[in-house]
Amino acid sequence: MNHKDIKPKIRSQFNIPYNVDYSYDAAGYRITIPYKNLFDDELNGENRILMNYKQDGVEHNFFLGFKQIDPNNLKATHSKGKYFLITHDLNNDLVIDVSNKNFFNEKIAIEDDNLCIFSKEFKGNLFLDYGNPESQIPLAYNEDKHCYIVKINSFLDSKAKLTYENKELAVHKKSQVLFLNSKKGQIIVDTKNDFTFDISKYEVLSIISDIAQRNSKIDITIDYHCSDKYEGKLKSARLYFKNELDMMIYNLSEGKID
Incomplete structure (x- = not known):
């Protein structure tokens, strides 16, 4: 593991107080962890970074902290079958969760009113998980087609995880x-x-397929399903612009559905 002292450009991000008598030349640091150091199976699970420094002859040890992460915006990457999830614990200590994964990497499609997630091999029993045991919907593995299958009519009206x-x-x-x-319905896989x-x-899904400037106007083409x-x-539709800052909604256009 390598580290380098840096001067942070925006001190407020790191809760560093301002004082004209302070030097900020080494107020931050960057840590580099080569991937090769994380591939040992002994590191599978939660890993933390232990920091050590001396001040006035006293040695200090602590785990590297991290600002709270939005659970809907976690940071993850993968390499050579290893999955790395960057998160934090209840103490806001930075956690690098390392695990072996059997990744999906083939076609996902709708066939014969079924959602089909293709896999050359059976990876285990899969479910659409809506957050409680009563709303788990199993997927069946079709050995002839090499894919997991679930009927679109069986979906609930909320977002599910695949577990x-x-x-x-x-x-x-x-x-x-x-x-x-x-x-039978429009499916978004994200x-x-x-x-x-x-x-x-x-049941209804509108997707912006093209945006182009024409003179002083902007043409927005929307595909409707x-x-x-x-x-x-459905004979007509309205397009709105929503401003998240003032929570206002502006009517941009209204038109007929071809």
Whole structure:
């Protein structure tokens, strides 16, 4: 593990007080951990970084801390079958959670009104997990098609995680968002957060497919998809711009649905 003293550009991010008599030339530091040092299976599990320094002849030891992480914006990466999740514990100590993963890395599609997650091998029993035991929906593994299958009609109206029987989260090698359309419902598969699966179903889904400038105006093309029960029933739509700062909603445009 290597470290380098740095002068932080924005002191307020690190809660460093300001004083004209202070020197900030080494008020921060950057730690570099080569991947090769983390591949030993003995490091599987939660790892912390122990800091050591001397001041006035007294030796101090503490675990490196980290600002609180939004659970919906965790930091993860992977390499050579190892999965690294950067998080923190209740004491806000930085935690590098290392584990071996059997990654998904094949096609995800809708076929015959089923969501199909392809895998050349059976990786274990999978479930759509909506947060409680009563709302777990199992996926069946089809050995002929080499994929996990679940009927779109069985989805609930909230976001699900893809988990194994022991509650371990399934992970994909790619960070991506897939929009899958069918007459039984529109499915969004999102693995951008931490390579884990967030899967949601919508009856109606509108996707911006193109934005172009035309003279003093902006043309926004939106693709509209709906399940069969809404087919032909929606005749118009409004496009809104929402400002998160003042919580205002502005009506941009209204048009007919082709």
